[in-house]
Amino acid sequence: HFAALSRDGKLLWERSLVEEFGLVTTHGGRTVSPVIEGELVITSGVTTGWGAQSRALHRFLAFDKKTGLAIWVSSPGGRPFDTTYAPPVVSLIDGVRLFISGGGDGAIHALKIWTGEPAWKFEMAKRGINTGVVVNGSTAIVSHSEENLDSSEMGLLAALDAGSRGPIPASQVKWAVKGFQGGFSSAVLDGGRLYQIDNGANLFAFDAATGKELWRQNLGTIQKASPVFGDGKLYVGTENGKFFILRPGASRAEILDEDSLEPIIGSAAISDGRLFVASTEALYCIGKKSVTKAAPPGAPVASGGPPAHLQVTPTELILKPGERVRFHARLFDPKGNFLREEPAAWTLEQLRGTIQPDGEYRASDDPVAQAGQVKASAGSLQGAARVRVIPPLPVSETFDGGLPAHWINAAGKFAARDLEGNKILVKLADNPFTKRARAFLGAPEWSDYTVEADVRALEKRRQMGDGGVVAGRYSLVLFGNHQRLELQSWQPETERTVTAAFAWKPDVWYRLKLRVDNLPGGGVRVRGKAWPASDPEPSAWTLERTDAIGNRQGSPGLYADAPFEVYFDNLKVTRNQ
Structure with missing residues (x-):
């Protein structure tokens, strides 16, 4: 289930990802945390829907954050091995706003965030990816603790060129540390140093430019939560029930505070000058009563390039017979940046009803279920939105x-x-x-x-x-x-x-x-x-x-x-x- 709530708990919109997209979670409910960028809110998971989306794949789903209408669905990967919960990251690389995340197919995927078009991917494991990616300039640092594709060795920490296009072969990584088993806790960056905790709760410091190990320090025996870096300190809890505030240095991390709590499997969160920590039994908030102003949301990068992609919105709709909806044809440049709405030629595929020159579709009054596409073309570009028409009971x-x-x-x-x-x-x-x-x-x-x-x-x-x-x-x-x-x-x-x-x-x-x-x-x-x-x-x-x-x-x-x-x-x- 995917929903938006107001600050006082009022439901603003909701989407049933299981019933509308065929999302599966398994393993007690593995889900990916959504990320908001501009007017989009994006999540992902393994889905088995209808039509072209009937095959089980790890798909990325972008919705309008204010209305819940689907904007795009992207299926960039291969057959999934697992359901996963890798946290996504958004970064601007060479003028392209990229959404980067691990998938259930054992690969890291980078998508143009406004369109969902695949930019690059790096296949690296024989199981799904649960760790987030760290972006350091034009370098993406990735990790996992599963079996590698080219050997039976478990675990990998590697640096990639985040400005790549298409599949990235293993021979083109900038550096790699094989055997490092960072499969649950994601890394964080502190200038030239990278910190990551392995599955055994050992905190490692690496040189972010070369991958050289600088030091390691034990915090416990089992680790799921990722460290959070702020104010020159690391904040992290362990599954053993310890919560640490650490000041990392050149040779080790100074323990500023250590508390015995309940088991912690989720990362701490920093928001408006406060620190939030969730254990298996409680939620803790540390900080001042007054808050600081939040950063403004991201926005599409200005562009003057030629049109390269036609997007039809909204998509993944469920309509009733006779219902109307207005579709929009939107043009984007080669870097995935929005250009303008464009008049288009509209057609219907496997749908009954009428489509007007302005993109308004009216479903047929016939009480018959339908599943098809509303298609648009502008010049040499084509796009489509997927629609189901479901009559009321019985x-x-x-x-x-x-x-x-x-x-x-x-x-x-x-x-x-x-x-x-x-x-x-x-x-x-x-x-x-x-x-x-x-x-x-x-x-x-x-x-x-x-x-x-x-x-x-x-x-x-x-x-x-x-x-x-x-x-x-x-x-x-x-x-x-x-x-x-x-x-x-x-x-x-x-x-x-x-x-x-x-x-x-x-x-x-x-x-x-x-x-x-x-x-x-x-x-x-x-x-x-x-x-x-x-x-x-x-x-x-x-x-x-x-x-x-x-x-x-x-x-x-x-x-x-x-x-x-x-x-x-x-x-x-x-x-x-």
Whole structure:
């Protein structure tokens, strides 16, 4: 979930990255901290969406910070190995404003920040990157603690030419320290010295120009948090529960203060003259009551170059039938700097409706789901915005027309197939990396509705898959191997999960029904039932739960964890009566 709040906690806008883009987090919720630059707020993660974004890749997502409208989506990398949480950095290099960040594909990516166009990349590890990049003039210093691409040695600290273009080969690094395992704690720069803490909580000082180690000093045994540099001091906490204020010198760091707190896995933050430290149990603020004025936000660099890129905004939209939206064609120079809005020739691809000369699109009134592009051309340049049109409830799907194109996280994981003379949906079991999936079919703001579907699972080698339905961010799942029915708000959180034994036979159709009702005062009542599809529906609910503070909206969907195939059919989504 991605949201903007006012200082008093009022919700300004929100985007459901899972339901709209197919974002996955894994490992307890790995997420990337967003960064604000000018009018953009940018985050990233591994996503599996629709159409051209159906393939799982680490993608970078830029939104208008005031409205939440998507401006660009960039997919510069290869197949991801992990979900990651590398902090991004923004820097001006040779007149190009670059957004630089590690990805789940084991590479560092530099993008032109206003357009998302790839500038360069450096592939360096066989796993995802979790550390941030330090920019020293025109040099980018990168690190990881995974296996290197050219050897079995673990860890790397290296310096790159940040003004490069395209892929940077390993032979072109300025310097490299192989075997340095700085995989979680990012480096900081102090003039000509670079400080970084390795995974074992050893603080290292390097010569930033050559990579020569100057000294090292132990702070503990386990390290996740990055040091923060300010006022000539380093501020850092360790996972052992120590928080240090250090004054680094030529041969070691002087310990000015050492406190025993709770485990610290996040970096300290300096804002308006104050220091904020978060532990696993508390949030601490150190500093004066009065604050200093914050620095103004960045802005596009002035440019006089020729047009080189056409951007169509907004993008990644969900519209209702008959809804209107105005698109804009924006020109950028070769360095990614904004030039002007440009009159363009507009066309539609796989969308019904009308497009006016000024870029206003009106979706067709037909209550039919769509997924396509609004395209613009100006001279030799072309650009496009992606649009889904999703009609309001009810929804009825028998998959006779195949897998719906507008579904999120479905293509490549689910497919329509003939079974016993009938068209059904199958959760594919040909890829162990995608055996578990949630496919979303509606708008994230839907609420107060019921989802029903027939579910059937194969059994092979005494193993069955799991299948379920999703409504309002709650899941009702039949577990094959465990022979039980579960009602979940969040799968890893078992305290709010309700279960019941349920004899689920293989190769037999069962009907699942999940109803979610919003209650006055913020509560949510969730009820589910399951029964053999050939039998009449039972009057009683099998499982029920009321959340005092519940999920009050969310897209409907299907869930499967399938070592072997799981089938779905006769999907219905209806408003509660």
